[in-house]
Amino acid sequence: MLIKKIKELREYLQPYKADNETIGLVPTMGALHAGHLSLIKTAKSMCDRVVVSVFVNPIQFGPNEDYTKYPRTLDEDYKLCTQNGVDAVFSPSPAEMYGEGFILSNNNLTYVCPPFNYTDKLCGKSRVGHFDGVCTVVNKLFNIAQPDFAFFGEKDAQQLIIIKKMVKDLNIPVEIIGCPLIREESGLALSSRNKYLSDDGKREALVLYKILQNIKKCYKQGITDVAALKETAFTFLNNNVELEYLEIYDADTLDELTKANDNSRAFIACKVEDVRLIDNIKLGE
Amino acid sequence: MLIKKIKELREYLQPYKADNETIGLVPTMGALHAGHLSLIKTAKSMCDRVVVSVFVNPIQFGPNEDYTKYPRTLDEDYKLCTQNGVDAVFSPSPAEMYGEGFILSNNNLTYVCPPFNYTDKLCGKSRVGHFDGVCTVVNKLFNIAQPDFAFFGEKDAQQLIIIKKMVKDLNIPVEIIGCPLIREESGLALSSRNKYLSDDGKREALVLYKILQNIKKCYKQGITDVAALKETAFTFLNNNVELEYLEIYDADTLDELTKANDNSRAFIACKVEDVRLIDNIKLGE
Numbered sequence: 324m325l326i327k328k329i330k331e332l333r334e335y336l337q338p339y340k341a342d343n344e345t346i347g348l349v350p351t352m353g354a355l356h357a358g359h360l361s362l363i364k365t366a367k368s369m370c371d372r373v374v375v376s377v378f379v380n381p382i383q384f385g386p387n388e389d390y391t392k393y394p395r396t397l398d399e400d401y402k403l404c405t406q407n408g409v410d411a412v413f414s415p416s417p418a419e420m421y422g423e424g425f426i427l428s429n430n431n432l433t434y435v436c437p438p439f440n441y442t443d444k445l446c447g448k449s450r451v452g453h454f455d456g457v458c459t460v461v462n463k464l465f466n467i468a469q470p471d472f473a474f475f476g477e478k479d480a481q482q483l484i485i486i487k488k489m490v491k492d493l494n495i496p497v498e499i500i501g502c503p504l505i506r507e508e509s510g511l512a513l514s515s516r517n518k519y520l521s522d523d524g525k526r527e528a529l530v531l532y533k534i535l536q537n538i539k540k541c542y543k544q545g546i547t548d549v550a551a552l553k554e555t556a557f558t559f560l561n562n563n564v565e566l567e568y569l570e571i572y573d574a575d576t577l578d579e580l581t582k583a584n585d586n587s588r589a590f591i592a593c594k595v596e597d598v599r600l601i602d603n604i605k606l607g608e
Numbered sequence: 609m610l611i612k613k614i615k616e617l618r619e620y621l622q623p624y625k626a627d628n629e630t631i632g633l634v635p636t637m638g639a640l641h642a643g644h645l646s647l648i649k650t651a652k653s654m655c656d657r658v659v660v661s662v663f664v665n666p667i668q669f670g671p672n673e674d675y676t677k678y679p680r681t682l683d684e685d686y687k688l689c690t691q692n693g694v695d696a697v698f699s700p701s702p703a704e705m706y707g708e709g710f711i712l713s714n715n716n717l718t719y720v721c722p723p724f725n726y727t728d729k730l731c732g733k734s735r736v737g738h739f740d741g742v743c744t745v746v747n748k749l750f751n752i753a754q755p756d757f758a759f760f761g762e763k764d765a766q767q768l769i770i771i772k773k774m775v776k777d778l779n780i781p782v783e784i785i786g787c788p789l790i791r792e793e794s795g796l797a798l799s800s801r802n803k804y805l806s807d808d809g810k811r812e813a814l815v816l817y818k819i820l821q822n823i824k825k826c827y828k829q830g831i832t833d834v835a836a837l838k839e840t841a842f843t844f845l846n847n848n849v850e851l852e853y854l855e856i857y858d859a860d861t862l863d864e865l866t867k868a869n870d871n872s873r874a875f876i877a878c879k880v881e882d883v884r885l886i887d888n889i890k891l892g893e
Contacts, residue, residue, distance in 0.1 A: 329779060430724045433743065433777035439715045458718065459778070466779040493720035493744070494614060494751040 437522030738759030
């Protein structure tokens, strides 16, 4: 079932809630790939009803980011959802979510703002306000669907950590389920933005995973000094890959570390063919 | 029933929700007076179950404000609630709401931030961050109790407008009911902070209502120019009353006006005996 209006989604879900069925929400921006499908599969295994939201959220894009060109493939997304047993696809317009003639500004809109200690690093450093936009739309989706469980990929590890923090801080009655990152056979992390890459670009983009794998290998071999682990990356870089960040932080709190441990996660962001790609790996797994 | 823990309140309310009983929430900071009792009375008339929260919220006080000396009278508050048919009084500790050793900072806590256009004026101008603290705690209380209705006084008119805006912007499934301001026979608006005033101070404090009444009288006589209406205040002021602001804005949006109309509201804040007092009046009623 394809639902475009907030009111209709609430009416659709109401009888299931009244019957004490559990609701799972998988928030997405569409352009669904095998990573999303693994979220849907987990949701199906845990919940009586599964809703996938498909919404390219304008307020989480910066002015120079790819909001207008972000891939929009609702027909295919809907087909994939139906084939995978999703009960409802919720795909509202920006006007439905933010009102007609809305302005992307905290002058006019109530925002949910995660703490600076979680946002002043990694993707939050270059994407100022990004996580305010993410938390605001996710908070709205939670209030609209009132799910029992919501599913997010570990691909966007900082996002997952920040959403868990929001749920805890605001006492939101939902359980957040993090699901493993899914890779192509080559090792490239699945992302809707991979569509922007040429075949050459896809080959260059393997550097992200190679760097992370090597850091994990070095850690397993006994190197725990974070600076030393980070330095191992530089032999992999070349002129076709522009490094934005490479960090090793606590996997739950994003706290800085001098010594890595099993609960540390390495995070990387690079630009390849002007496409911003991210990846991460947990050192202790 | 007195409830101190979030989990206990949820468990207490669960069977009533399962029976489709409606829940009303009256959020307060305690030191209950007849203004609060009128909120409780309205809640009782509309809802099957009424919860009053009593919580002096640290994150809505500025560093130089009266958080530590704010009146705390839980025993009396609880008695008043019981006498007035309240089903549960929810009075959590700051640690229960924000965690042990919490720090009052957006470095560590997810905040709900209402839009600047609603907070850069009136009380928000001198109380920077105040409404972020209010929206954050109210959002938490809504997520904890999940009420059908929540009741707020028009005494804190800017707060009421901002909470309505938050509910709309974040699609929170609660209906906000604004209830009329209650005055002493003298005309003084009821406030928990009136306890700080001497008898002389209470007499001086009548100036706020006199100014508002006179503005309304002038408006009814045909004066609509906002600057002219505001000027009528100055004959009432004296050295014992320090004016913080006097404004006439749209009652729903807080937009600035040059001409007043029936949907305008006059807002005033003054210090008397170093106690900050606020009052407001709708011109068209």
